[in-house]
Amino acid sequence: MPHSAPIRLRILGSVECWDGDERVQLGGPVSERVLVTLLLEPQRVLPVHRLVEAVWDEDAPATAAHQVRKAVAELRQRIPGGRDLIVTDGPGYRAAVRPEQLDLLQFTEALRRAREHAAAGQSADAAALLREAIALWRGPVLSGNGGAVVDAASAALEERRLTAVEQLFDLRLEAGEAPELVAEIREAIGGSPLRETLRGQLMLALYRSGRQAEALAEYGTIRTVLDEELGIEPGDALRDLHQAILRNDPALAVPATAPTAPPVVTDSRSTLPYDLHDFTGREEELNKLIGFVEDATGSGPLIVAIDGMGGSGKTSLAVRAAHRLTDRYPDAQLHLDLRGYTPGEEPLSPAAAAEALLRMLGVPGERIPDDPEGRIALWRSTMIRHRMILLLDNVVDEGQVKPLLASPTGTVVLVTSRALLVDLDAAHSVSLGTMAPQDSTALIVSVIGERRAEAETEAVAELADLSGHLPLALRIAAARLRKRPRWTVRYLVDRLRDDAHRLAELSAGERSVEVTLRLSYEGLDAGYRKAFRLLGQHPGADLDVYTAAALLDMGVRDSEEVLEYLLDMHLVQQHEPGRYAFHDLVRSFAHVLSRARSSGGTGEFSDEAAGAVRRLLEFSLAASDAACDLLFPGRVRMARPESSFRPELAPLAGAEAARDWFEREQDGLLAAIALAFRRGFDREVALLAANVVFHLDLRGRLDEFLELCRTAVAAARRLDEPVLLRLSLSNLSVACWKRGRFEDGITAAVEAHQLAVDLGDRRGQAKDTGVLGLLLATTGRLDEALSRLEQSIALKRELGAERAEAESLSNISGVHMERGDFDDAVRAATRSVELARELGAVEKELVGMSDLAQIQLAMGDVEAAARTLAQARERAPGVLPPAERALQLILSAEAESRHGRWERALQWAEEALATKGLEDAPVREATVWNTAGRVFHRNGDHQRALSLHRQAHGSAARLGHRVEEAYALDGMAAALTALDEVERAAEQGAAAEAAFRAMGIPGRFRR
Structure with missing residues (x-):
């Protein structure tokens, strides 16, 4: 006799079989694989040998066929109505399931209907169906443990799921969504980092959210990933999108959408609070909540728990949902505040809550028992006779709710709480975070009015940010403006900027x-x-368990438990x-x-807070020391003060892990240093800054590099500590060179060198002499620069400071090149590369290879330069800072152009010019512009060449970068000559010649 209630089967994830609300145990792995294999091809006969292959792959035992038949028999016995579900059909078995029984069939049907609706232009319906399909997915079939046959089918299904995810994102982008999609698309990319469609959708969502720079950065990321993983470039669609974002193509704008009609609220008898007329946002959460009710099965009660921080709008959401569901639950709609977080009041006991609910239903007081157990029993017996909505608001914990629930019942119970109610059995959960930015601004506009908001759109957005996108804060801020019509939005924004108030x-x-x-x-x-x-x-945006352990002065495992509880x-x-x-x-x-x-x-x-900050700084110094040791081999570490505790550090397996650690922690480290400076932890500021500048330099964050060095110098001066002051000044001089502040850099380097002499610090003298030489070379004082760099190299060699020696050899090679001493230049650059390679300092090695290639090009040895650059590009993609990567690319373009290989030359030239971060490195920027100008001039695009050389000249002249200024003049003269502007060409040529002579750069050896 067939089973009366339909069995429900789920295979999109771990395999599950449900008989109503009871989960059916299916037996061992053989039974699970047999069942899943049949369900992957419902209504199709699968012979026994096919099931054997699915269970054991190629390692089937002699008894395999017998075990399959035994598994089928066991499944038929365990699953109610199993004989009708698994049918013997000829040589094998068939899964006779209906669509409503199997999630795979529901998934397939939802995708089919979504395609039909999309083809008919019904985008909203198509999106809803895609959401429905995607929501069925709980993971790989059999959680990835199904063997080769099942895994192959699972991979195909995963592809269908990802395609559905991409289609849903497309529909949502077409509907005008953007900021709210960014996190979701990033999450999808996390599982499928090579899918170009997802990456393009993320770029578009970022662009439409006003985050153009991040959108362009995503293109760089996928390009690197594809290159490293597959050795290919992004496809045409992604490249076209990248170009469209670069030129702010109007076609990328958010499409116009039709306004939606306000929801209709029926007037029914209830104790529900009124529904806010200006309720804004939370559409996704509202749809999810109502979806739980619409899809409910079983005998109830249907419980939906809504949790979120105080002020996140839990009650407003629950009230809106309750009003939307009123027609479905006509008997009653009850709201009760259980006072879990009410000022000056104790939470209601379950018995008191039961009495209040009974009275709401009109039960006379004399019929309500005096004892708590009796009241709860009467409420439960009353509840099961009604089809109603019960909104239990402001719940402190599960213990307040559980005694009030009865089964079976037709009641839907909405529960709101600031705590995640993990022990509320069988409850669906909706967690509220902050509101999306556009919803936050919409809420403000709904309160203060469109005219007032449109007059200060930027201030309204800032107000939303300063209110933390928290509904309660947004409503309070907007209400203050409404009550004070003379206030501007900007005035309130300025008041909110003061964190203390x-x-x-x-x-x-x-x-x-x-x-x-x-x-x-x-x-x-x-x-x-x-x-x-x-x-x-x-002070940072976020933290991990190791940082938390330092703040809390406890072990990592204990700190994680604390964080999870607070979560x-x-x-x-x-x-x-x-x-x-x-x-x-x-x-x-x-x-x-x-x-x-x-x-x-x-x-x-307080002392308590000061102690936490000190531990944070000591931890940050120890952790960044460990990362720097791996990432920058050969560096010299200063002596550290003894730590007040034993920080537990995250394990780092190598340089790549260290780089990832810095990427995650960099902003938090900068915030910690700023906090330390404000609190007067000056020694920690100087020491920690000396570590952090390494990675800022590596990532091309040069403005932050410069500012951090200035902070470190100020802290060291305040501390009156000459050793730390010399270190900080030395780093400042390097930052000044990179940011094109040469005179400031020379001043800092001279002071640092004098301090090193006074301290007898020979390592300091070696470094500061070298930096001074680099600065002098850039300003065209080549003879002085050569002398300083030779002194620096000799001293570094004597001290065995190989990393530092490699840096100065790299710098002196450029001086030799400009002077025409090519043999010396090649020797210096080659030795720099060798030392860096021996140390494992990959970034320094690649910089040295760019120097060597530039010398080879100046010598006219184009073949050697091309080989050097090819080796550098293959050596370690993604290691170089952006500006150094741009230099590598433009030198590659020049080598290719001299060979006449124009397609690749022009591609690399454009990529070099478009490098994000190049604009922050004006020294390299001028070199890239001048080199690109020569490439385009050689290609016959003299107008583009002239424009690039003019850009280089303007930048170099402002900076005092005499070398590139001279080359810019020379390039302008060549371009003007080709454009038949002979008189102006002669003027620029004469100026260039005078500049070269002043620096002692011989004409026959110029680039």
């Missing part, structure tokens, strides 16, 4: 962000409250696995708590 500004009547956060904080026990305050001292309580957030963050307003609240605990109420930070 921001929470005080976000208060209106009984509503206050600070009070809301304080209630969550005070609900913690003492240990968690202290942990919250300590973690709040971290469940929505006092920290998690945007990616393993990293935690404070909402901006929550961090402000943590700082308020720290100031409140300071001695005497002075507003200064």
Whole structure:
């Protein structure tokens, strides 16, 4: 006899079989693989040998066929109605399942219908169906443990899923979504980093969100990934998109969308609060919540738990959903505040809640039992007779809710809580974060009016940012503006910029962000409250468990448990696995708590906070030391003060892991240094900055490099510590050279060198003499530069400072080249490359190879230069800073152009000129522009050549970069001659000749 209730089977992930609300145990791995193989091809007869292959691949035992038949028999016995589900058909078996029974069939049908709706222009319906299909996916079939046959089928299904994901993103982009898509597309890329369609969608979403630079950076990322993984370039579509973003193509603009009609709310008898007329955003969460109700099966109760930090709009969302569902639940719509986080009140007990709910349903007081158990029993027996909505608001924990639930029942129960209610069995969950930026601004506009908002669109966006995109804060801020019509939006924005008083500004009547956060904080026990305050001292955007362990002064495992608990309580957030963050307003609240605990109420930070910051800095120094040792071999580390605790560091397997660590932590390290400077931790500032500048230089973040060096110098002067001052000045001189501030660099290098002499610091003397030589060379003082660099090299060689020697050899090779001493130039560059290679300093090696290629080109040995550059490009893609990569590319373009291989030459030239970050390195920028000018001149594009040389001349003249200034004049003369502007060409040529003579650069040896 067939089973009365349909069996539900799920194979898109781990295999599951459900009989109503009961999960059916299927047996061992053989049974699971047999069932899944049949379900992958429903209604198709699979012979036994095919099932044997699926279970064992090529290692089937002699008894395999017997085991398959035994597994089928067992499945038929375990699954209700199993004999009708797995049918014997001729030589094999067939899975006789209906579409509503199998998630794979539902997945396929949803995709089919989505295609039909999309073809008919019904984009919203198509998107809804794609969401439905994607939501069915829980992972690879059999969680990736199905063997070769199943895995092959799973891979094909994964491809279909990814295609559906891409189609959904396309539809959402067409509908005008952009900022809210960025995180979702990034998550999809994380699992499929080689899919160019996803990367293009991310670029478009970023571009439409006003993040053009990030969109272009994504192109560089996928290009590197494809090159490293497959050795190919991005396809035409991605390249075309990249070019369109570069030129701000109007075709990329957000398509116009039709306004949607406001929801219709029916007027029904209930105790629900009123639905906000200006409810804004949360469409995804609302649809998800209502979807749980629409798709519900079983006998209930249907429970949907909505959690989120205080002020995130949980109640507003629940109320809106309840009003939307009123027609489905006509008996009653009840709302009860359980007072879990209500100022001055204790949470309601389950018995008190039961009494309140009974009275809402009209049960007379005399019928309500006096004892708590009796009240709860009466409520439960009453509940099962009604089809109603029950909104239990402001719940403190699961214990408040569980006694109020009965089964079977037709009630939908909406629960809101600041805590993640993990022990609320069978509950669906909707977690609220902050609002999307466009929804935040829309909420403000709905309160203050379109005319007022349109007059200050930028200020409205800033107001949303400063309100942390938190609904409560947004409503308070907007309400303040509405009540003060004379205030401009900018005036309130300026008031909110003061972090110390921001929470005080976000208060209106009984509503206050600070009070809301304080209630969550005070609900913690003492240990968690202290942990919250300590973690709040971290100044960066996010932190990992190792950093948290340092702040908390505990082990990593314990720190993770603390973070996870605070995450469940929505006092920290998690945007990616393993990293935690404070909402901006929550961090402000943590700082308020720290100031409140300071001695005497002075507003200064407490000893507790100061101790956390000191541990953070000591940890950051130790961790960055470990990363720098791996990433920059051969560097010299100064002596460190003894740490006040034993920091636990993340294990780093090698240079690549160290680079990844810096990428993740760089912004947090900069924020920590800024905090340390404000708090007077000057020694830690100087020491930590000396580590961080290495990676800033490597990534081409030269403005931050320069600013950090200035901060380190100021800290060392305040500390009156000559050793640290010399180190900081030395780094500052390098930063000044890279940013084109040559006179400032010379001043810093001279002071640093004198301090090194006074201290008897020979390593310092060697470095500062070399930097001074580099600066002098750039300003055209080649003879002085040569002398300084020779002194530096001799001293570094004597000290065995091979990394530093490689740097100075690289620098002196350029001086020799400009003077026409090619043999000396080649020897210096070659030795620089050899030393860097021996040390494993790949970046230095590649820079040296660019120097060598430039010398070979100046000598006219184009073949040698091409070989050098080819080796450099293959050596370690992605290692060089952006400006050095641009130089490598433009030298490659010049070598190719001299061979007449124009397609690749022009491609590399354009890529070099478009390099993101080149604009921050004016010394290299001028060289790239001049070299590109020569390439285009050689190709006959004299107007483009003239323009590039003019750019180079303007930049070099402003900087005092005499060498490139002279080459720019020379290039302008050549381009003007080709354009028949003979008189102007003669003027520029004469100026160039005078500049070359002044520097002692002989005419026959010029580039």
